[in-house]
Amino acid sequence: MASEQTFSPLPPWQRSDYCGAIRATDEGREVALWGWVGARRDHGGLIFIDLRDREGIVQIVFNPERANEAHRIAGEARSEYYIAVKGTVVRRSPATINAELPTGEIEIAATEARILNPSAPPPFPLTGDPAAEDVRLRYRYLDLRRPEMQRNIRRRHLAVRGAREHLDSLGFVEIETPILWRATPEGARDYLVPSRVNPGRFYALPQSPQLLKQILMVGGFDRYYQIARCFRDEDLRANRQPEFSQIDIEMTGPRIEDIMTMGEGMIASMYRRAIGVELELPFLRMPWSEAMDRFGSDKPDMRFGLELRNLTEAFAGTGLRVLADALSRGESIYGLAIPAEYQLSRRELDEMVEWLKARNGLGLAWVKAAPDGWQGPIARHLDETARTRLTEAASLVGGETILISAGPPSKVRPALGDIRLQLGNRFGLRDKSVMRFLWVRDFPLFDYSDEEKRLVSVNHPFTAPNPEDLDRLDSDPTGVRALAYDMVLNGEELGGGSIRIHNSELQLRVFEKLGIPRDEARNKFGFLLDALGFGAPPHGGIAFGVERIVMLLCGTDSIRDVMAFPKTQKAVDLMSGAPSEVGTDQLRDLAIRVTS
Numbered sequence: 001m002a003s004e005q006t007f008s009p010l011p012p013w014q015r016s017d018y019c020g021a022i023r024a025t026d027e028g029r030e031v032a033l034w035g036w037v038g039a040r041r042d043h044g045g046l047i048f049i050d051l052r053d054r055e056g057i058v059q060i061v062f063n064p065e066r067a068n069e070a071h072r073i074a075g076e077a078r079s080e081y082y083i084a085v086k087g088t089v090v091r092r093s094p095a096t097i098n099a100e101l102p103t104g105e106i107e108i109a110a111t112e113a114r115i116l117n118p119s120a121p122p123p124f125p126l127t128g129d130p131a132a133e134d135v136r137l138r139y140r141y142l143d144l145r146r147p148e149m150q151r152n153i154r155r156r157h158l159a160v161r162g163a164r165e166h167l168d169s170l171g172f173v174e175i176e177t178p179i180l181w182r183a184t185p186e187g188a189r190d191y192l193v194p195s196r197v198n199p200g201r202f203y204a205l206p207q208s209p210q211l212l213k214q215i216l217m218v219g220g221f222d223r224y225y226q227i228a229r230c231f232r233d234e235d236l237r238a239n240r241q242p243e244f245s246q247i248d249i250e251m252t253g254p255r256i257e258d259i260m261t262m263g264e265g266m267i268a269s270m271y272r273r274a275i276g277v278e279l280e281l282p283f284l285r286m287p288w289s290e291a292m293d294r295f296g297s298d299k300p301d302m303r304f305g306l307e308l309r310n311l312t313e314a315f316a317g318t319g320l321r322v323l324a325d326a327l328s329r330g331e332s333i334y335g336l337a338i339p340a341e342y343q344l345s346r347r348e349l350d351e352m353v354e355w356l357k358a359r360n361g362l363g364l365a366w367v368k369a370a371p372d373g374w375q376g377p378i379a380r381h382l383d384e385t386a387r388t389r390l391t392e393a394a395s396l397v398g399g400e401t402i403l404i405s406a407g408p409p410s411k412v413r414p415a416l417g418d419i420r421l422q423l424g425n426r427f428g429l430r431d432k433s434v435m436r437f438l439w440v441r442d443f444p445l446f447d448y449s450d451e452e453k454r455l456v457s458v459n460h461p462f463t464a465p466n467p468e469d470l471d472r473l474d475s476d477p478t479g480v481r482a483l484a485y486d487m488v489l490n491g492e493e494l495g496g497g498s499i500r501i502h503n504s505e506l507q508l509r510v511f512e513k514l515g516i517p518r519d520e521a522r523n524k525f526g527f528l529l530d531a532l533g534f535g536a537p538p539h540g541g542i543a544f545g546v547e548r549i550v551m552l553l554c555g556t557d558s559i560r561d562v563m564a565f566p567k568t569q570k571a572v573d574l575m576s577g578a579p580s581e582v583g584t585d586q587l588r589d590l591a592i593r594v595t596s
C-alpha cells in the first residue's frame with residue numbers, strides 16, 4: 001500500500017482527457033489522467049499499466065530512467081487502484097500496435113504518478129467473461145466498471161434521451177406524478193407504504209401512472225409524458241423486476257394510428273441516438289385475431305415463418321377418433337407444418353407430445369408427409385382424401401412434419417405458438433441481429449377467467465371498447481374488441497396502450513361487467529368518475545418498457561444488465577441487503593406490528 005502518501009480528498013492535478021478518448025492525433029500532447037489500474041505488466045525495467053475510465057483504456061508506460069518516482073509508484077499499484085498519471089502521448093512502434101483498442105496506436109509515457117486510493121483485491125476479474133451474477137450484484141460498483149455495463153447504461157441514457165427529443169419535438173410536456181399515491185389496477189399486487197400521520201392508512205406505490213395521466217388530460221395538458229418508475233409486487237419471473245421504468249405517454253384526441261405513428265417515431269429516435277441504427281418505418285400492423293391465428297401469440301416473433309394453420313375444416317368428417325370428438329365438442333384443430341429442411345428426431349417429437357400434455361392436457365399428433373409415403377402414429381388413419389385436404393389446408397410441398405392439436409382456440413393456439421418458438425430456437429431462426437417490429441391492435445376488451453369465474457380486463461379497466469362493438473357489451477362481452485394496441489419486437493412486447501373511456505357512464509358499465517358494482521366503483525374510483533364528468537376530452541396513450549427496449553437494443557438477455565442496481569429474483573438488493581428489518585420504534589410510530 002502507498003502508506004507514505006498523505007490522504008487528500010482532492011486529486012493532485014486536473015484531468016485533461018479521458019483515458020479511452022486519446023487518439024493518434026494527440027501525439028506529442030502532455031496529458032493528465034485519472035483511472036483504475038487494469039492489467040499491469042512488469043517487464044523488469046519497464047512497467048505497463050492499462051489505465052481505465054468511463055471512455056475506455058489506454059496503455060501507460062513507466063520507464064525508470066525517465067521518471068524514477070512514477071515508476072516506483074507504478075510498481076506499488078495493483079488491480080483497481082485509482083491513480084493519477086501525467087505523461088506524453090507517444091506513437092507505439094508498429095509491432096506493438098493493438099488494432100482492437102481505439103487507443104491502440106499510442107501509449108502514454110508517464111512522467112508523474114500518484115496513487116489516489118488503493119483497492120482491496122477485486123473478487124472477480126473485470127475483463128473477460130462476467131462472474132456469477134450474485135457476486136456481480138453484491139459488488140455492483142465493480143461490476144458497473146466493466147466496459148460492457150458502462151456501455152449498456154450509457155446506451156440506456158442515450159435511448160431515453162432519444163425518446164425525450166422525439167416527444168419534445170411533438171409538443172409533449174414532461175410532468176412528474178406522485179410515487180406516494182393510491183392503488184391503480186394493472187394486474188399485480190401493490191407495494192404499500194404506511195402513513196405515520198394517518199395511522200392504519202397506506203399509500204400504494206403506482207403500478208403505473210395510468211389514472212394520473214388520464215386526469216392530466218382532463219387537466220388540460222393535452223400531451224404528457226414521463227419517464228415513470230412503476231412498482232409491481234409480482235412473483236418474479238426471469239425478466240421482471242419489482243420496480244422498472246416506463247416511457248409513459250398520454251394525448252388528447254388521438255386515433256389509434258396517431259399513437260402508432262408517434263410511438264414508432266419515438267422508438268426510431270431511440271435506436272438512432274443509442275446505436276446509430278435507422279429503423280424502417282412504418283412498422284407492420286396486425287389485428288390481434290390474425291396474430292393469434294397465424295402465430296398463436298399476441299406478440300408474434302416475425303423473424304421466421306412456421307405459421308400455424310387452422311385445419312378445422314380440413315378434418316371435418318375425419319375418421320380419427322380424438323379429432324372427431326374434438327370437432328363434435330365444437331373445438332378447433334390447428335396444425336404447424338415443419339418444412340423438410342428442419343428435421344426433428346423421433347425422441348424430440350415424443351418429448352414435444354409429453355411437454356404439451358403436461359402443459360395443459362392437450363394432445364399432440366404428428367405425421368410426416370414423406371415423399372415415399374406418409375409416416376407417423378396417425379398416418380394410417382389418413383386416407384387419400386384426408387391427405388389431399390391436409391396438403392391443401394397446410395400448403396404442403398412434401399417432406400413436412402405436421403404437428404396437429406385440437407382444443408378450444410384459446411388453449412390450442414397459444415400452445416402451438418409456444419411450440420413454434422421452441423422450434424425457432426431449436427433451428428436457430430431467432431437471429432438477434434434481425435429486428436422485426438410490429439403493432440398488434442384490436443385486442444379483445446375482456447377475457448373470461450376460469451379461476452375467478454368472471455370477466456377480466458385484457459388491458460386495464462380504463463380501455464375503451466371499439467364503438468362498432470358497443471352493442472355487444474352485454475350479449476357477447478368477450479367478442480368486443482378494445483381500442484388497444486401493443487408494439488412488439490422479436491416476440492417481446494415493448495409497449496402497450498389504448499384509447500380510454502372518457503365517459504363516466506360507460507366507465508361504470510365496464511366496471512359492472514368486471515364485477516365491480518356502481519357503489520364500489522364510486523368508492524374506489526370516484527375521483528376518476530368525477531373528473532370524467534367535467535368535460536374530459538377523448539384521450540389515449542401508451543407506455544413503453546425502458547428496460548425491455550434497451551435490453552434488446554444492447555443485445556443482452558437480461559433486463560438486469562441494463563439497470564444500474566437491479567434486484568434478484570427474490571426482490572432483494574444484494575449490495576445493500578434491502579429489504580431489511582426495521583426497529584420496533586419505527587414500527588410503533590407507524591402503528592404496525594409484525595406477526596410473523
Ligand code: ASP
Binds near residue numbers: 207210542
Ligand atoms: N398503464 C398501461 C401499462 O402500464 C399503459 C397504458 O395503457 O398507457 O401497461
